[in-house]
Amino acid sequence: MSKLHLHIGSYKTGTTSIQKTFFVNKEALNEQGFVYPGNTQNDHLLYFATKANQENWPRQFKSLNGKRLQEAIAKYFSSLENGFTSNSKQQLISTEYLFIHNSTYIENVISFLSDYFQEIKVYLFIRSPEEYYRSFQQQKIKARSYLTPPDLFKYEFKKVAKAWNEVAELEVIPYQSGINSCEILCEEIGLNFEKLSTPDKNSNTSLSIGQMYLLEKIQHHFYQDYEDRFKNQLGIVSHIDDSFTHKPQIQDWVKIVVYNNHRGDLEWLKEEYGIDFLQDYPRTDELSDFTTFENGKASVRDIYKVPSEETVEKYEAMVIDTLLKKLVQSN
Template structure:
């Protein structure tokens, strides 16, 4: 009897680290009786088994050339299915692109997997909604000049869990910053994590507050006509990371607002799956202090805690200095 362990995210819960760990340990996993199929670090291309139309594709696929994408998908599926048919009775697939709640798409994906597997178990990590919001906005400011309003933000974990749960068993795991998601997932699956080699390089390092503010300014002043498009050269800011910068932390009132808007679903999560992500230190009853936003787009300053304006200016000056030195070096 063949069994698939399907890890679907959610986003911002250590997914890249999980995928790196599993991919780099494929030989060891095989020795332990498991397989991490396909030739890619992740299984993002398997999303197309949902048969979702273009408008519902993950953003990363929409910008790719159509012919090239079709060729990539065909090659990927060929390798993946070859591994699915291999002798390993337990296999692992991991992609956060399946953190979706459309029942038709999930049904199509399950129907596809059922051609190869007798049992499917879904694993999903869920984090505190305000932490999910914070981390997500740190990512999105790399592509656009604004943040999503906390008032409009919804972390739709309940819908995702309920839809997948209507087709197969779902294992819900509470994500905590500082804890190794790779180890937690391996323990749940039954893999001896101590036998794996842990990747040393950290991936998806979060932006500092000062980096976010500078990115927002660049996006607003230079790229107003290119919203929601990642600009690869702006990733260079990750390399200008002096020790004086601050972690990006939400204002207390913003945390309270997001928890208040998710309280009902957080109680459902605790009652049904025993996962408690409510923050008892947040007083959501103090509605008088809750922020009110006029539109769906807000600035970094409206939701994040600015600790020291002088450090914001200092960081901008440092980046300019680094760029000027690079220009001089390249011209000598």
């Protein structure tokens, strides 16, 4: 019986590391009787099996050239289907772009995959909402000049889990910071992780608070007309060392608001899957007041604990100095 192991995220749970590990270990996977099909590191283009309306596409696809995108989709599905028809009875697919809860879109994906597989098992990692919020906002500031206020933030893991569970066998796994998600996933799938080589650490690393402040400032002053778009040149900021400032820590009132927004879903998660994130949250009676944002936009300083202003300024000066040195060297 042919079986597909479909990993759908969620975001910020080690997905890039999982995909890179599987991609660079194709031969090692084959030796264990598994295939990681296709010619790409991830399976984000599988999203188009949803037949979703363009307005619902992930932001990353909306900005791409239409003709090139269609060519990439056609090439991806051709390569994918060639892998599907191999002799291997077990295959792996990984994309967080299927962390969705639209039932029609999910049914379309399952319908497509069911033409090739008799059994489909879906794997979903879920992270503590507070940690997810903190990490996700670090990603957002790379593309825009503001953060999502905590009272407007919703981590839709319950909707996603319930929707996928309607059409496929679903395994829900708690994400644990500092523990390799790929190793955990391999254990669930039946792969020997020890026989896989570990790729270099991916570049999608977390930002320091100094880097977040600097990116926010640049985006605010120069790119307000280009919100929610990654700017390639700003990627250099994450590569300039900031070891002397602080890792971002969200303010205590933010933790409580995020917790209150997800308490019902967390109780459901504990009851349905035995995953208990409730114990990680502060007492809600500690919240006497919290900030609201009428325009739906918060700053880094609104959400994260403010470190020494001196270290933030020092980091900005170091970035300028580094770039000036590079400019002089290039001339």
